[in-house]
Amino acid sequence: SQKIEQNSEALNIQEGKTATLTCNYTNYSPAYLQWYRQDPGRGPVFLLLIRENEKEKRKERLKVTFDTTLKQSLFHITASQPADSATYLCALDDFNKFYFGSGTKLNVKP
């Protein structure tokens, strides 16, 4: 099974800066990798999916990269806003289901 590592320490940044979150995995490269946002007391909300043959995916202020050599995905939020403060989870495909990392909490300060 996969071991998925996300930085357990909270990331604190200033409004307007770019936030970069890291997801590392240890075993086989998944066919798909997803990023989710989770707010306290709520279920995760799907943000982006990237396939193994895609290097980069963008959606508005969000950008995801997928490096199967490094076994790493980076998640960027540009022009960050206090409303972006949440926990961000990466999830890796394993046949019929996704395995999730423990998430990184992002705090964007005004």
Add this chain to the structure above:
Amino acid sequence: GAGVSQSPRYKVAKRGQDVALRCDPISGHVSLFWYQQALGQGPEFLTYFQNEAQLDKSGLPSDRFFAERPEGSVSTLKIQRTQQEDSAVYLCASSLSRGGSNYGYTFGSGTRLTVV
């Protein structure tokens, strides 16, 4: 409905009590997943349905856990003889297709189970 609905929102059970957690997925979503999330952790996979067929139950922690989706829509996760270690948020998610959809999973808000 527009989203995945889970009930109850909160459940307090005495140790040894049986509980049933309900999930109403988005209409037409073929795949349904149950996850368990402990405080400060990511969701842990429990089981997966495609329509009414339970294709993967490898994540169920013990034979006290049982899930069903008899008509391919609503699903119930049942926990028998609850233990304190069962305390967690139980999340249900549905997806239009298996795994690789561009739309990902849609999660419900979860049921917070506390075993006392």
